[in-house]
Amino acid sequence: MKAVRFNGVGKPVSIDDIPKPTPGPGQVLVRIGGAGVCHSDLHVMEEELGFQAGFTLGHENAGWIAELGEGVQGFREGDPVAVYGPWGCGHCHACQLSMENYCENADSLGAAGGGLGFDGGMADYMLVPAARLLVPLGTLDPRVAAPLSDAALTPYHAIKRVLPLLTGDTTVVVLGIGGLGHMAVQLLRVLSTARIIAGDVDDAKLAHARQRGADHTINTRDIEAATTAIRDIVGPRGAVLVLDCVGIQPTFDLGARVLGRDSRWTIVGLGGGHHDFRFGSTPYGCEMCTPYWGGRAELMEVIAMARDGRIKAETTEFPLEQAAQVYEKLKAGKIVGRAVLIP
Ligand SMILES: [Zn+2]
Ligand SMILES: [Zn+2]
Incomplete structure (x- = not known):
């Protein structure tokens, strides 16, 4: 499958062919509908923030369930979902409150989330490590919903x-x-x-x-x-x-x-x-x-508001292959609202 890869600070992103992941026990494979292009990716690409080269970018993701790992319940293949971005340990006090953005064990997890150290959603498919990180979209289109997971x-x-x-x-x-x-x-x-x-x-x-x-x-x-x-x-x-x-x-x-x-x-x-x-x-x-990102329950609240039409992300869609050009446009301030890459 195609994926937009981070190749290290100061290096351009590339569109590489990488193997389609297979979900292990408890994991979920999501077919990506849209991946938002966030300004913080430019900081990842241009500043020494401690990210190791060699992962797929994209931390604002939504799509459809493609495959459920062993033991995953509560979802069916084809369900539209948003992927909650900051991946915590899942069991500390903050994570139990759904505020994985403030996970106490963040420093020991190796990365901040999909697209921020782990493989993200600028690809045909994304492996999500646990079903708790998915929020059902209901009637909301994943291409429109993707930016909600960070920009909203x-x-x-x-x-x-x-x-x-x-x-x-x-x-x-x-x-x-x-x-x-x-x-x-x-x-x-x-x-x-x-x-x-x-x-x-x-x-x-x-x-x-x-x-x-x-x-x-x-x-x-x-x-x-x-x-x-x-x-x-x-x-x-x-x-x-x-x-x-x-x-x-x-x-x-x-x-x-x-x-x-x-x-x-x-x-x-x-x-x-x-x-x-x-x-x-x-x-x-x-x-x-300096609050950081948001909680899982808060993402549910944001998605509910969007589903009811009370808020709406203004999106411009681009093919995944144009990732490098879209980052250039973002850097030049030429994107109104949010650019979304569509695989
Ligand atoms: Zn972001
Ligand atoms: Zn935690």
Whole structure:
């Protein structure tokens, strides 16, 4: 079968022919319907994050059950499923709560999940090590559902934990309207009554944010002008939440300037920006956090919302063979919503 392979930092991906896996006891083989192309893959390919070369990329996956390993119950061949991405040990306290993204034994597992050290879903088939990592899609098409497993789950997890702050008289700033950001805007619209300001350097993405429910859009290319524009909207109270889906230095700098007191500064973008967090460097009561991905039960919640049409990933489909070109497009900021590779 064909698979998009990670060949080491600084090396281009390749489309290789590799053997189709056979599921062992407890494992499940999924025929991939779609695999989302995530910006974090670019970090995997360009930075020393400790990943060994020689695995299949793709950590946002959905498809149909192709084969059940011995002893697997609760699924039938042909069932449409999403693959939960962060694979934990399955038995620690965090994993028992379904929060495998915070698995206590993560360091001893050898990799973070399929497409992040283990073979992922940019291939005809993907081997999933345990049935607990699958979420039934019901009527949802796997090609549309694939991005939900990260691009929607990550902002959902980040937003859900701060919902009590998001009252109708508050303002949230979402920075970066790419794969995660365009889902974040929709999720905020569905889950809260807060006013939403979307920031991006690309006017097309801002137009997209407005369609998806943002009340205000601000071009953030000029940080000074963007700071003034956002402060004019939020007033002295400042933003109650800055959800930074980019995480580069300019978005850190902008976030620091618009947050209010007793606020939350949530960084989900892997851009490597930095803030000197100490007394006086942020408004009083501001909590800074870096939530990672989301829980399995939360993926079920996201999928339920998508099935009911309350959120929708904007996807552009490409053949699997075009993986390298799609990564180039993503790097150049030329993808609106989420690119999905179709084997
Ligand atoms: Zn991702
Ligand atoms: Zn665990």
